[in-house]
Amino acid sequence: MLKKIKHFIKSLTLYELIIGLALTGRYFFSKKITIQYPEERTPQSPRFRGLHALRRYPNGEERCIACKLCEAVCPAMAITIKSEMREDNTRRTTQYDIDLTKCIFCGFCEESCPVDSIVETRILDYHGEERGDLIYTKEMLLKVGDQYEDQIAKDRKEEENYR
Amino acid sequence: MDNIFQQFPEVISTTIWTILKIVAIVFPLMISVAYLTYFERKVIGFMQGRIGPNRVGYFGLLQPIADAFKLMFKEIISPTKSNNFLFLLAPILTIAPAFAAWAVIPFDAELVLSDINAGLLYVLAMTSIAVYGVIIAGWASNSKYAFLGSLRSAAQIVSYEIAMGFTLVGVLMCANSLNLGEIVLGQSGGISQWYVWPLFPLFIIYFISAVAETNRAPFDVAEGESEIVAGFHVEYSGMAFAVFFLAEYANMILVSMLAALMFLGGWLSPVEFIPDGILWLLLKVIFLLFFFLWFRATFPRYRYDQIMRLGWKIFIPITLIWIIFVGLMMQTSYGEMFH
Secondary structure (H helix, E strand, O other): OHHHHHHHHHHHOOHHHHHHHHHHHHHHOOOOOOOOOOOOOOOOOOOOOOOEEEOEOOOOOEOOOOOOHHHHHOOOOOEEEEEEEOOOOOEEEEEEEEEOOOOOOOOHHHHHOOOOOEEEOOOOOOOOOOOOOOEEOHHHHHHHHHHOHHHHHHHHHHHHHHO | OHHHHHOOOHHHHHHHHHHHHHHHHHHHHHHHHHHHHHHHHHHHHHHOOOOOOOOOOHHHOOHHHHHHHHHHOOOOOOOOOOOHHHHHHHHHHHHHHHHHHHHHOOOOOOOOOOOOOOHHHHHHHHHHHHHHHHHHHHHHOOOHHHHHHHHHHHHHHHHHHHHHHHHHHHHHHHHOOOOHHHHHHOOOOOHHHOOOOOOHHHHHHHHHHHHHHOOOOOOHHHOOHHHHOOHHHOOOOHHHHHHHHHHHHHHHHHHHHHHHHHOOOOOOOOOOOOOOOHHHHHHHHHHHHHHHHHHHHHOOOOOHHHHHHHHHHHHHHHHHHHHHHHHHHHHOHHHHHHO
């Protein structure tokens, strides 16, 4: 009975609604957490999985040995590799395509790679303007790797104990 | 000015004057509707720990203009097998009453387009017509979501109209007049004379009913984003949609204006030594509009049967009891408090 009266008074005085309004009212004056994206950015982990890159050894030789482990492990089947024997009797890729529209950025290719060739960089804002622009070929991936090698090497170094 | 108009017959000059006055009311109203959307986005953003639009112009102040242009350039698609005439009539039928009701709103002791005797009745009549726009929109769209939305909206608006009407009866009893200007003048003499004090429960019920009447959150089942997509205007796009949008916000401003006039003393200042003026009215309206946005940022949507229960089984009895209470008090020696 007392409970009923209490409920009656509470609902008639809009008690709980006022509590709710007070809460949002407090948030009205709270600090705003918006990040102004192009000017400001959130911190990234060294393990961030963004755009892919193919790396080279310091002497300029490409790391990839066309073992096709990444192609096999890729759950989205986004990687296409063709290989042949080079003149110096080493196996190298002739085609290494990643279809970024299929890729789910799981990082399996990176994990499977025995020579740390295919890696995922911190780059997250890239785009394609025409159909096919997001199918990255071997040359494009190598170019990304060359351009960001310092950052990539630094991130690998930082994380090497945990791999 | 008089010299120019002497060349014209009386009829033409008054017509021109009236049209100019209408423009002087409707144009600022459109602007305030545009900036109410900006205000809404900012307020809701702030309450969610965001900062709201800030890219177009300084502090995002040109955002409503950009939105308006976007909507203008969009195509109006009419659905298959929809009734084209009704489909295009519906937005007009929604916005026309929303603007027409402004004719009797007094902005100041003299600033009123038509100072008619039964101003309050006129406003009530006009706001009631708006529901036809919603019903027709839902019917003409030939879509089940739109139809469900309009059914809900019709039932809701009809239910809350009664509670709203009864709260206004309380105001009429206090003011002894249907003229909005006289209702305001009945409250002169500082903040203690405003009708909000003797009629406080009625004010709360009026305001909540007003939120329900304008189909705003938490009573927005007519739109019900998560259930029926967008409700009655789901099939509308481009300018036709913008007109519905305009009408909703114009109605919000209108009911806030009415609340300010009838309960918060309109253009009268709260303390007597500060002069009265239109600025006070605008301040009160903005204050009330802020509550609309605050509600939207706070409350989840009511369930449909809860809305009906609130309207019929709670608001109508409370208003009736309070009207009787006010009537009885007027006969006692405390009657002065209610005038």
